[in-house]
Amino acid sequence: MALERTLSIIKPDATKRNLTGKINAVFEGAGLRIVAQKRIHLTEKQAGAFYAVHKERPFYGSLVSSMIAEPVVVQVLQGEGAVAKNREVMGATNPADAAEGTVRKLFAESIEANSVHGSDSLENAKNEISFFFAETEILP
Ligand code: RTP
Ligand code: MG
Secondary structure, eight states: OOEEEEEEEEOHHHHHTTOHHHHHHHHHHTTOEEEEEEEEOOOHHHHHHHTGGGTTSTTHHHHHHHHTSSOEEEEEEEEETHHHHHHHHHOOSSGGGOOTTSHHHHHOOSSSSOSEEEOSSHHHHHHHHHHHOOGGGOOO
């Protein structure tokens, strides 16, 4: 399997509950290395652009509002097959469907306040990483 990078966001519901370290411990325990990380407060424009793919979905407005309610932690995770591995470690979008031991099973409050975002393909990962990070900020 190839060494990959994926974009992860620890969402406002989790930063608000001081869960950044606990979530990072799950990532690191699964063999994902945090090679870049910063805490930022997204603007409405940034959150709207980041989730533009969901623009027509009924939950778009509320998703954008929830993402700007509190700071988030954006990070680049690196590892063998990192994109799929991170999706596995995150668990299903709805925490009610998430497997035991996954971040969403452990920490998410609801389908929307589901604690983490993770890129869903290698191509999207590249685009999402460059949305937040310059190459010089990524230190493997
Ligand atoms: P993500 O993109 O955040 O990593 O999660 P995902 O692929 O599992 O979920 P996706 O379908 O891409 O949806 C993006 C985020 O929108 C919120 N959502 N709300 N109310 C709803 O029915 C609903 N569905 C999705 C979630 O916060 C989800 O993570
Ligand atoms: Mg998604």
